[in-house]
Amino acid sequence: MTAALGLLTELVRHRTVASGEGALAQLCADPLREGGFEVSTPGWEEGREQLVARTGSGSAPLTVTGHLDTVPADPAQWTVDPWAAERDGDRVVGRGTSDMKSGVAVAVVAAVDHAARPHDCRGLQLVLTAGEETGCTGALRLRRSSLAPGGPLLVAEPTGNRLTPGHKGAHWMRLTATGRAAHGSAPHLGDNAVVRLARAAGALHDHGTWPSHETFGPVTANVGLLRGGVQPNVVPDFAEMLLDVRTVPGVEGDDVRSVVAGLGGDGVRVEDHVVLPVVDTDAHDPFVGLVREALVAAGEDDELQSPARYFTDASVLAGLLSPSGDGRPAPTVVLGPGEPDQCHVVDEWCSASKVEAAVEIYRRLFDGWCRAE
Known part of the structure; x- marks a missing residue:
């Protein structure tokens, strides 16, 4: 089992329905600290800790975000244990596999891999939140002073690895x-x-x-x-x-x-x-172009998709990360390995092959970000 799929399995096996996200923040913090990231785990009550991790010398890093909580699952309605992360061919089945623990696993693994490669790092920041499913509860508790603003934002929510520059x-x-x-x-x-x-x-x-x-x-x-x-x-x-x-x-x-x-x-x-608020990034923004280059380099389709129908923590974080500090949102792209139509459904699944493909896309993007300056 690869690193990303192994981490995904561990994440799914923790029940984080509006509680318990702190255990996953710590689970992700360990490899990031070992990889040289500066890590903090701010929270607002015991067990609801979040994660902010940074590496590199740049003052305006590329930020990647995902949430650690899920919606509930009634085991009586599922054909498998919702928290077992069972494999069915290419599918990993379990609550949160698509929405969005697969995206979190990819972000952590790709970030650690990026930091381990010798280079002049322009800056990378991971923000893993609690309580997104209840209206961005955790993101709303973060402050600009606890983040490194100024750079673009990549949201690892489920798009099937398709480039989506906004959402409702x-x-x-x-x-x-x-x-x-x-x-x-x-x-x-x-x-x-x-x-x-x-x-x-x-x-x-x-x-x-x-x-x-x-x-x-x-x-x-x-x-x-x-x-x-x-x-x-x-x-x-x-x-x-x-x-x-x-x-x-x-x-x-x-x-x-x-x-x-x-x-x-x-x-x-x-x-x-x-x-x-709506998140709407111009299709001609340089960050969108950088993501497209990473997709092409990874052998994936770089066609822009229609804005997502769901919301994400970008509704909050894009403003906090504003390059000018005046509230104008940071350029934002939503791109993650989960399946959009698997959000909140019974027998939720994600594709193992898309998880691996997303790791390569993120690696290419992080490398491109550090070369772009």
Whole structure:
């Protein structure tokens, strides 16, 4: 088993569903320290540590990022143990294989290999985060002062090793309704908050006139959570909903919130929960060109893909790494070995051969970065 696949197996075998990322930060820190990286593991509570590692003499390094957490997995729905990282031919099956522990493994292995080769290193920085799946929780806790800003950003999220220079934003909202409790045998004496929000959920689900963008596609909305009430024989006096709206360039948060409020109807309160901006890098940016050169050198397709429909920590980190410090985002490319259509699904898998191909792509990119100055 190669180094990248071995590390991937170890990463998958740790359950990191909104907790426990610190163990993986330490697992990745060990080979990086041995490879000469300066490593810190900032966190905000025990077990939620993240990793920032740097090498090279440059003051504005190339940053590579990935997240260490995953969404949940119900073993009863899977045909294999979600945390066993079982092999099925070319496939490695397990929660987080595509999203995105394969990308983390590739970044660590390629970075250590790059640092071991004698050369004048322009600078490489790894940022491995916790809590990305809950709205970039960990990235939002990082500060510019804890990073080395100024360089471009490579996100190891799943693209099947295809060059993707951006992704949609996310506007999560919390909708609440307050009603009046009554006995379940006399619903006419109460005001059912769950019914009110259920009607809002249906209206939002069926809404078909969201704005669209020529390359990012349409705005989408998903009712991800709806809850309320205490038991069948009580008219619920409170209900809440969490709504996930994916945004595109040119769509302002106030406009999205206004549409949601209108569809929610009277008596429904709308509040922002998480707001993450679109990431959109110009196709002619020099960093995009550098990634294309690395893909060609590794014998891979360098065609630019449409922006990803998911969000990444780049929504936060691209601003923190701004070369000018004025908030203008760092040039960003999303490129990782995972399969985009395997995110959050049962029996999630990634391709072992694409993991190995990604190691070579990253090695070529890191070498090209250090030659580019």
